Amino acid sequence: MPDFETMYFQLAAKVADVLDILLKAQQEGEREFVSEEPVPGLKVLPIRDENRDSE
Secondary structure, three states, X not given: OOOHHHHHHHHHHHHHHHHHHHHHHHHXXXXXXXXXXXXXXXXXXXXXXXXXXXX
């Protein structure tokens, strides 16, 4: 019979590794975006928080 506990922990470890890779990729992309010269005509729009606006 397969050792499901070991399989589960191996899967959880791999998922954690993938999340670390994705987080690092996001941070690198954000760092590159912030360090570049501004694009003419680019506007930063505020994100509307519907929960705060309805109060």
